[in-house]
Every structure is written in C-alpha cells, then in structure tokens.
Amino acid sequence: MPRPAISRDIGDADIRQLRIFRAVVENEGFSAAEVELGMSVAAISMAVGEIEKNLGLRLCQRGRAGFSLTDEGLEVYEASLQLLAALENFRTEVNSLHAQLRGELNIAVTDNLVTMSNHMRVTNSLAALKHRGPEVKINIRMMPPGEIEKSVLDGRMHVGVIPGIKVASGLNQLPLYEERSSLYCGHNHPLFPLASKQLSYQRVLAQDAVTTAASLPDTARDFMQKMRTAATAADREGVAFLILSGEYIGFLPNHYAERWVLEGRMRALLPKSMTYQTPFVAITRKGARPNRVLQTYLEELEKPENDLPVLS
Numbered sequence: 001m002p003r004p005a006i007s008r009d010i011g012d013a014d015i016r017q018l019r020i021f022r023a024v025v026e027n028e029g030f031s032a033a034e035v036e037l038g039m040s041v042a043a044i045s046m047a048v049g050e051i052e053k054n055l056g057l058r059l060c061q062r063g064r065a066g067f068s069l070t071d072e073g074l075e076v077y078e079a080s081l082q083l084l085a086a087l088e089n090f091r092t093e094v095n096s097l098h099a100q101l102r103g104e105l106n107i108a109v110t111d112n113l114v115t116m117s118n119h120m121r122v123t124n125s126l127a128a129l130k131h132r133g134p135e136v137k138i139n140i141r142m143m144p145p146g147e148i149e150k151s152v153l154d155g156r157m158h159v160g161v162i163p164g165i166k167v168a169s170g171l172n173q174l175p176l177y178e179e180r181s182s183l184y185c186g187h188n189h190p191l192f193p194l195a196s197k198q199l200s201y202q203r204v205l206a207q208d209a210v211t212t213a214a215s216l217p218d219t220a221r222d223f224m225q226k227m228r229t230a231a232t233a234a235d236r237e238g239v240a241f242l243i244l245s246g247e248y249i250g251f252l253p254n255h256y257a258e259r260w261v262l263e264g265r266m267r268a269l270l271p272k273s274m275t276y277q278t279p280f281v282a283i284t285r286k287g288a289r290p291n292r293v294l295q296t297y298l299e300e301l302e303k304p305e306n307d308l309p310v311l312s
Contacts, residue, residue, distance in 0.1 A: 014054065015087070018080040020047040021059065025077050029067035101133025103293045108141045108148040108160040112236050112256050119177040120308065122161055125300035136293055144235065145215060152285050158294045164281035165215040174282040174301055181253045183274035187265045188246025204269050210242040210250035219276040220251065
C-alpha cells in the first residue's frame with residue numbers, strides 16, 4: 001500500500017520536531033543530542049516518534065545495535081535541511097526590510113535656516129537618516145512657510161520646517177528650537193556709529209523701517225506696529241537688502257545677520273529690548289499613510305543630541 005501523504009499544513013510543532021530530528025542525525029544518536037537540545041532521551045525519542053507517525057515513515061533504527069538512518073530518514077533529513085534553511089532565509093529577508101530603508105524623503109524648509117549653526121537638528125537628522133538608510137533619496141526644497149504648509153497638506157512634501165506661529169489644524173507639529181531675532185541697521189545708517197547710551201527707544205522707532213507680512217509672534221507684531229514702516233519685504237533676504245542699503249532698520253534672525261555684523265556692515269540696535277524669539281516646528285500631515293523613511297527621520301528629529309553642532 002502507498003504511504004499516506006502529508007495532508008495538513010506544517011505548523012510550529014512540526015518545525016520544532018524537525019529541528020530535534022536534525023540534531024539527532026547530526027549528533028549520530030539520541031543520547032549525544034541531549035546536551036545540544038537540553039532535552040531528555042525520552043523526550044527526544046517521543047518527538048522523533050511523532051514525526052514518524054505524522055509522515056507515516058520509519059526514519060531511523062535505534063537500539064542495542066546503535067543509531068542509523070533508514071533510506072527514507074536520510075531523504076527526510078535532507079528535505080528538512082532545505083525547509084529550515086528556507087525559513088531562516090525568510091527570517092533574514094524580513095529582518096533586512098526593517099534594517100534597510102528604501103524610498104524618498106521630500107522635505108521643505110524655510111529659507112536661511114542653514115546659518116543657524118547652534119541648532120543643527122534638521123541637518124544632523126538628515127545625516128542620521130542617510131546613515132540608517134544609504135539608499136534613501138532626499139529631496140529638499142526651500143519655500144515660504146505658507147507654501148510649505150500647503151505642500152505638506154496636499155502630500156507633495158512629507159515634512160516641512162516652519163515657524164510655529166499659526167499652524168493649520170490638519171498638521172502635526174514637532175517642536176524643534178527657537179530662533180532669536182534683533183533689530184539691525186546697516187553701516188551707512190545714521191544710528192550705526194552712535195554709542196548704546198545715545199540710542200533711546202523713541203529715537204530708534206522714529207527711523208524708517210522695513211517690515212514683513214510673514215507670520216510673526218505677537219512680540220514681533222507689537223514692535224512692527226510701533227515702527228515707521230517705509231518699506232516691506234516678503235522674506236529675510238529682502239529685509240537684509242534694505243538694511244544693508246543704509247536707509248532702513250529692520251528685524252533679522254541673529255544667526256542670519258551674524259556674517260554682516262562680523263564684517264562691520266550691520267549692528268544690533270537696543271539688543272536687550274528690541275528682540276523676540278520665533279519657535280520652529282517640523283510639520284507632517286495628520287492621517288498620512290505610514291512611511292518608514294519619514295518615521296525614521298522624525299525619530300532623529302526628536303533626539304536632543306541631534307540639535308548640537310558636530311565638530312570634526
């Protein structure tokens with residue numbers, strides 16, 4: 001009569017028993033396999049007996065004459081090696097999916113943050129993402145804050161970095177850091193050569209100023225409402241152009257103005273009082289489809305150590 005074929009799925013118990021059988025074969029006996037398996041001879045014999053019962057095959061001879069494989073036992077042993085190797089390959093392949101990131105990160109950032117050398121979280125997190133996923137392609141765009149919000153909401157961008165003033169309700173926010181801004185004039189401006197004690201609040205506010213319609217914290221808006229607006233600019237670069245003309249005063253982030261201050265082309269006016277801070281946040285769309293590349297980048301952004309400059 002033909003032997004019965006396997007008529008059911010191979011489960012965890014079957015895999016365990018095949019591992020036991022493999023150890024018995026490779027140790028050339030039940031007693032010799034005790035140490036490797038951490039099982040008694042009786043338990044090992046029972047497991048091999050279960051395999052034989054399930055397969056309807058005699059796999060080995062055991063007794064006073066010693067241990068030996070039957071022809072069928074040898075074939076089952078070789079087939080079990082293939083099965084167990086395939087399972088291990090499957091485990092390795094699945095684990096590699098967790099270990100290796102693939103895909104793209106589309107990130108939009110407000111202009112001029114790259115000069116913020118004392119807060120490097122965005123930059124360091126991009127470096128960390130590249131190390132964790134060498135095959136990840138990073139696409140970065142510089143945009144005004146309003147455009148960044150729109151691009152994240154409509155899915156064109158995975159993540160954006162903007163001032164955290166009035167963020168749309170459909171966006172998640174991850175706080176990053178605060179940016180300090182001060183009031184500046186150019187080296188050709190009448191206030192530039194004056195000593196600090198000669199600069200009164202009223203005298204400064206009487207000067208022609210450049211203001212911006214960008215989203216600002218309440219403190220900044222209060223300052224600008226009191227200033228004599230004679231020019232407007234859509235972004236920081238426009239403000240810098242007008243300040244450097246020597247005809248206007250205006251607010252700039254300290255990290256952005258630092259280059260001109262060091263060159264003697266700008267100075268801060270009343271830096272202890274005419275100053276404000278702007279919070280910056282990373283934004284993502286609420287309810288967006290899970291994205292491992294984005295999640296990994298956000299994990300890096302949350303690490304405080306990524307905020308510090310990396311010195312070589």
